[in-house]
Amino acid sequence: MAHPLEDPQSLPTELRPYLEELVRRTRTVCGPHLVSVFAVGSLALRDYRHGRSDVDVTVVVEPSLPGPALHDLAGALAHPHLPCPAAGLELVVYGTDFLSRPSAAAGYLLNLNTGPLLPNRADFDAARSPAFWYAIDRSVAHRTGLSLSGRPAREVIAAPEHRDLLAAIRASVREHSDGEGHLADNRVLNGCRSVVFCRTGRWMAKRGAAREVALAEEDFRPLVEAAVGSFERPRSSAVPLPAAAVRTFLTWVQECVDQTARESGA
Known part of the structure; x- marks a missing residue:
């Protein structure tokens, strides 16, 4: 059974079952190490366009999350294993130790791109990515992140300077x-x-x-x-x-x- 979303009425009807299952699978893989799941990007800013927009999700975990769990999560959420109804899923996983302080770095533990219109890619090395997109996304998430599970965004994400x-x-x-x-x-x-x-x-x-x-x-x-x-x-x-x-x-x-x-x- 899918885990119920905290505020399903704030989400497009086309995405609710998908996001419920995404949260359920994330909880299953991360267990007690999961802190929060947020919708960010166009979903948080109430400008999602079905057929055009990606689904942007931020996952926050405790630093004690076992390393293999990140690979398991990437596999559990990859399209078409979990069919994405949007153009694509852009999901980023951060540790609470990184998010607790303002930073201009990319800083992620996992950057997953997947979906019908996105090439499947799971990246575990933040040093390989341009940092600026992640700093912008964290600023947007700090101000507008839409909680799907766990603690609110402002409590766990420090905005960049x-x-x-x-x-x-x-x-x-x-x-x-x-x-x-x-x-x-x-x-x-x-x-x-x-x-x-x-x-x-x-x-x-x-x-x-x-x-x-x-x-x-x-x-x-x-x-x-x-x-x-x-x-x-x-x-x-x-x-x-x-x-x-x-x-x-x-x-x-x-x-x-x-x-x-x-x-x-x-």
Whole structure:
């Protein structure tokens, strides 16, 4: 029997049985070493798009979790052994000893990517990964993490220092400027989210952030609205966006992040 979620009404109906089973399997593998399971990313920000969004989950365990359990967990949750109804599952496992202090490092014990539209990958060496995505995700989780099981996110996840977070945002914008491996609409919407965070100190859902940028920045409104329209479609039918316009927009986003860093002394 699946373990009941703590707040199932906050989750899309398409995902509830899947997340219940994910929590049950995680409890079975980790046993008393399990501290918390959170939904993060688009689920926590209430902007999940079925057929487009990934399911983002953070698992917190005690440092005493036996090492083989991480490999067992990766196997138990891998698609199609546990069929993922979303585009993919991005699950990160951290130890409480790492999460208790602010950090700019990746710091994970397991990074699992799996699902119908994601290549299966289980990584156990955080030193091999760019750290900036994980610092951003932990900031979002600290502020908005949706509890599926265990202790609340704010009790177990320390937010990165502001200067480290701005450096992580800057690095994410640089990666999106390169463009490789990212859909153009997602690059633009992540840029909007970065700008809104720099201006307000709040993490917003991508489409909400895009609306704010489109209203405030008339020159970029057509591109941002086109990105939102593409984001409404499945990944397989995403609409191409003008490459030069995307690069110009992301250069402007970089300038916004740099300005915020200068003004804050970071």
